[in-house]
Amino acid sequence: GAVVSQHPSRVICKSGTSVKIECRSLDFQATTMFWYRQFPKQSLMLMATSNEGSKATYEQGVEKDKFLINHASLTLSTLTVTSAHPEDSSFYICSARSGRGGTETQYFGPGTRLLVL
Amino acid sequence: AQSVAQPEDQVNVAEGNPLTVKCTYSVSGNPYLFWYVQYPNRGLQFLLKYITGDNLVKGSYGFEAEFNKSQTSFHLKKPSALVSDSALYFCAVRVPRGNTPLVFGKGTRLSVIA
Numbered sequence: 001g002a003v004v005s006q007h008p009s010r011v012i013c014k015s016g017t018s019v020k021i022e023c024r025s026l027d028f029q030a031t032t033m034f035w036y037r038q039f040p041k042q043s044l045m046l047m048a049t050s051n052e053g054s055k056a057t058y059e060q061g062v063e064k065d066k067f068l069i070n071h072a073s074l075t076l077s078t079l080t081v082t083s084a085h086p087e088d089s090s091f092y093i094c095s096a097r098s099g100r101g102g103t104e105t106q107y108f109g110p111g112t113r114l115l116v117l
Numbered sequence: 118a119q120s121v122a123q124p125e126d127q128v129n130v131a132e133g134n135p136l137t138v139k140c141t142y143s144v145s146g147n148p149y150l151f152w153y154v155q156y157p158n159r160g161l162q163f164l165l166k167y168i169t170g171d172n173l174v175k176g177s178y179g180f181e182a183e184f185n186k187s188q189t190s191f192h193l194k195k196p197s198a199l200v201s202d203s204a205l206y207f208c209a210v211r212v213p214r215g216n217t218p219l220v221f222g223k224g225t226r227l228s229v230i231a
Contacts, residue, residue: 044207101168102169109160
């Protein structure tokens with residue numbers, strides 16, 4: 001199946017610093033990419049929808065200035081958590097959608113665990 | 118609005134027995150339906166999908182699911198469970214309009230006991 005990579009897989013940072021997470025679709029071009037956040041023992045919470053070359057669409061309650069998304073190409077999207085605080089500690093998962101109609105499938109990265117001290 | 122319900126937080130089954138993980142959905146229009154599995158500290162792995170066509174879809178690792186439009190259900194099944202199937206399973210739905218995202222159920226933890 002298609003592969004989506006995320007880097008880094010785990011990051012520990014001090015409060016107030018910024019952290020960038022990369023998401024790449026390795027063997028396909030993604031029509032759309034998504035960023036999710038997952039708290040322990042909970043489902044995935046959609047943060048934003050991202051299309052190459054355009055501004056991301058953020059879900060209600062997600063601060064766009066806090067969580068900067070850049071979708072530089074059809075295979076790369078980045079999420080930057082700016083001025084991170086302990087409450088931003090979470091598991092961040094990106095997803096890339098390929099195909100349309102009957103061929104559509106959405107693939108997920110392995111996740112990035114962020115711990116803010 | 119789209120929504121997905123996974124009524125069971127936990128499903129326990131003995132190894133070798135058939136397993137079912139339930140999912141019902143609510144959408145306006147024809148849905149795209151997906152099942153994903155998540156192992157600890159990992160992302161989601163795609164299992165199978167229903168887009169159109171045959172209501173019974175077969176996926177990875179011997180899993181299958183049946184789309185039932187009248188009951189608005191998309192239950193995940195496997196004839197013979199393995200201990201290695203123990204994981205968190207998510208059902209997801211999307212209405213195929215534009216870039217609408219997947220909407221996930223809360224997840225069902227499957228525990229297969231040897």
